[in-house]
Amino acid sequence: MRRIVIVGYGMAGARLADEVRRRDPGVHLTVVGAEPHAAYNRVLLSTVVAGSMTPESTRLHDDDWAERHDIDLRLGCGVEEIDRAARTVRLTSGEEVGYDALVLATGSTPWVPPAEGLLEDGALAPGVVAFRTLDDCAQIEAKAAKGMPVAVLGGGLLGIEAARGLAGRGCLVTVVHPVGHLMERQLDPGAGTVLARTLGRLGIEFRLNSLAAKYLPGDGLVLDDGSHVPAELVVVSAGVRAETSLAVAAGLTVDRGIVVDDALRTSDPRVHAIGDCAQHPGTVSGLVQPAWDQAAVLADRLTGADPAARYRGTSVVTRLKARDVDLAALGDVHTDVDCPDSEVLCFQEPSRGRYAKLVLRDDRVAGAIVLGAPDAAATITQLYDRGIPAPTDRLALLLGRALPAEAASPADLPSSAVICRCNTVSKGQIVSAWRAGAESLPQLAEATRATTGCGGCKDAVCGLLDWLGASQPQPA
Secondary structure, eight states: OOEEEEEOOSHHHHHHHHHHHHHOSSSEEEEEESSSSOOBOGGGHHHHHHTSSOGGGGBSSOTTHHHHTTOEEEETOOEEEEETTTTEEEETTSOEEEOSEEEEOOOEEEOOOOOBTSEETTEEOTTEEESSSHHHHHHHHHHOOTTOEEEEEOOSHHHHHHHHHHHHTTOEEEEEOSSSSSSTTTOOHHHHHHHHHHHHTTTOEEEOSOOEEEEETTTEEEETTSOEEEOSEEEEOSOEEEOOHHHHHTTOOBSSSEEOOTTOBOSSTTEEEOGGGEEOTTOOTTOHHHHHHHHHHHHHHHHTSOTTOOOOOOOOEEEEEETTEEEEEEEOOOOOTTOTTSEEEEEEEGGGTEEEEEEEETTEEEEEEEESOHHHHHHHHHHHHHTOOOOSOHHHHHTTOOOOGGGSSGGGSOTTOEEETTTTEEHHHHHHHHHTTOOSHHHHHHHHOTTSSSSTTHHHHHHHHHHHHHTSOOOO
């Protein structure tokens, strides 16, 4: 029996295990997870911090998942060494597990800024917590009290989500960010400014173009300009680094991550890598969609379901999952309005928290930023995903008043269209769940997890439900 070992039981490893077992019920599958928990959706951690979702509701698998699918699951267990010649991995328990195919899905680890005092003996100092795992969330929940001043290091996507969650708990939050505007990877300066203004109305303060120089336990941070940020708790969300230590020790080719080709093979063809630990030219690190796309491709190859499957990259749509803030960014967002090779439209209304930028090439959406306009975001995302021409009334599209003619009805959406991006639920999955008996929104949410993330897909899911109900034959 062929043996597949997956090192890592995060979102990438869990999805790969599901995809492999769906294609091949007989292959011997071992999954090794360093955390003691069942796999969970990291996308939803900010809602746990905010108190609007329990840790249990973020789980991707229930307690009997492994037994039900005949998977050898090792929780709270790490891998100490890969022996490529013997094709074995040695676990922290001392046991050796053999493999025919090994998959590294070890994810990433938080990067801690080099501020004096943040680390003590290689670990985070008391009063300093990362924002990466369920255990981190538990620490934050235990320490963050209403009215407590909290500093968040990092104004990227995760930092903003953490800040909004903490503000929702009643904390007095200050975000310290080294760049002049927020979420600089996904937003241009104009959008970053409007986002900061929107979050400011929710009680969050910002120190931009600033670095933490020193941490004073129980007191706060000294910034590089000598100013002081009061904080009884510091949450670190300043970026991540691919977890490559196992690969380096095993002699695999590593750059910023574990280098893989389109077949997701490392420099050793029996060893593969997916998710945040992998480096592929078509991958954007830190987002879940590429990892799940890679899992599907690799499962096709490892089980022989489609030996020709290749990973060519992922068109990523980034959504900020923060209460009272609706933000989507996709594609090329940094093209200027005067670019001669593109049609660029920009609308902003900072006083109402609205900013929309649309980049078109060859009459198709090449990039967009949509803040405070969920209807426009939904339509533009659909156009981008499907690669269909944009409506001629660009302004109506930008303001959310236009619908692509090709998608006027849910019936026109392809089965592969992603409806819920937090949980990567497609139209086809929703239709299948409905046909299996999940005919109400709560039932669909339980069956597919659609709408259980940021909630931005609720209208689309309800639209599908209405369409499915209307398609039923009426009794005579």
